[in-house]
Amino acid sequence: MRKPIISFTDVVKRFDDDVILKGVNFEIEEGKFYTLLGPSGCGKTTILRIIAGFSEASQGDVFFEGKRINDVPANQRQVNTVFQDYALFPHMNVFENVAFGLKIKKLPKNKIQEKVKEALRLVRLGGYENREISEMSGGQRQRVAIARAIVNEPKVLLLDEPLSALDLKLRTDMQYELRELQQRLGITFIFVTHDQEEALAMSDEIFVLNHGEIIQSGTPVDIYDEPINKFVADFIGESNIIKGTMIEDYLVEIVGKQFECVDGGMRPNEPVEIVIRPEDLSLTTVDKGKLVVRVDTQLFRGVHYEIICYDQDGNEWMVHSTRKAVEGSQVGLFFEPEDIHVMRFNESEEDFDARLESYEE
Template identity: 75%
Template structure:
């Protein structure tokens, strides 16, 4: 058993780098742990390394450096067919010449299980994905959402330890995609299997995950619960990538006091150097419109869009900062308004701080 992994850990990456010949490294000295029975999301833009992590876990490729452990055992060179892992691909990868039953049964037949056992397992998997009665349907007769369910049923039929999902919802329309997010989350809870989901859609990640790993340029920028990452982004990239943000330059005047937009404001952050340059994040929903002269900021409305549940209002202050506001209160383009916010709404980010440094700083004053 690998002594470095925490109890309950099923996957452990330790200093993993992946570099293809002649190219820059896709992953750069990445370390993390995946706990059994949780829903994880690897989130980031194209080329950030998230699919490479999936391929390394599946055994489709091997690391250039570092170690990968599965249940405490080194698996760097264990072939894909010897791992307790199944993958759901973006294009479903179903066999068009086989019906639903035979697509799901394919792996079971390779294992030479008896027909009665195959039938029992396939029908059980179909019930799990709400496709009971569809076993004789042809693949070309299925909708996109139904094909996705068949692909998931094929992945879960053998009850693997881990299911890897490589952007499996990206081809679906918005309504169906939202429905499948709920179904996948509930399926994972019922099965108790570890799900590792890859997406570039931050709303999808926030809605579905127990934990999120935010990646950029081959490194994990931040990991944590959706709430942690949304409320406490580690740097400008994470703040900008996760949800909509107002990010402005600031300066930490003292503990609990920060300056930006030409004024000083009370905040809840501490432990930084006096007059240290910082990035300031305030979420659009945390800005409240007031009458001119009654807010903490004075701004002028530049644009306004109605988004159904709120107005999306773009404003600018006299210092040249632009502010995005989500409000149920309507404003007029060209109008001068005030903006107010609570001290808790101000999130101070230290420039170039790593997640480890951020955690140490928090622990120092919690």
């Protein structure tokens, strides 16, 4: 069991009459890669700023290794931040940018040389010490910013959407590099993004936020396969979300038909919403399908066709298939019981976890 390094207890943040964080509680364990994920304005960057000491909590407590740090100034916290715009000094070369914090601490020159060289090696910029910032690519500048942060040997590295300015291919490459760097360093990374694929690819754990609250937390697999509600299911990847009725444990009704599922712990005949991911739906013939739908449109996405269909009740179904469909034709949709995920209305994460445990025992 890893030790908690950062925890929030009932943290509230207000700006005048606006409540940005609404009693946030969480624990961050040392040595993991965490992602704060959510739409713009959900409070994720505010959490990062409170951890860094750039902003104060209006209420509640922030702890670092078990000690309350609400009143500890930013320069005395064992964290460093990589900003969205990198905040590099354009008049300094790579070495001077990375060495800046060490010079402020008045470390000996030979120690600074040693630390900067090691930090640049870790981000694969060895030999770039004398390069001007204006001569660096976007990906190289991002690595300089990371080197400047890790050279101070923080226990926690905070990253505020540092990949947002990069093109798609470079962004994907940097995702691999950041994940590998975190594993090599063994320090805690807390990464802020609104990009769901980025969060799923890089994280050990994800906190999904909306309107100043953590809606759900867990591993990428947990969040993707077991979303707690429509917001999470819709925000994390593509989803088919359909209203239904939980007839009894492991039996749900949708589109007037009953299907076996793997969910339980709900009231008989309780109204619910069900999620089936597009990649879990297979196209088949009408007689073999569990549902019959009419193909409306399709787009080729490179690795699959994205096919939009409608059932008899007018519900839209998205299917990801390597097979091309015929627009206007009727087809069957096939899925397994484990492909159906049932969501209750207004269920808290605590109640959701308790329900899972109750019927998994």
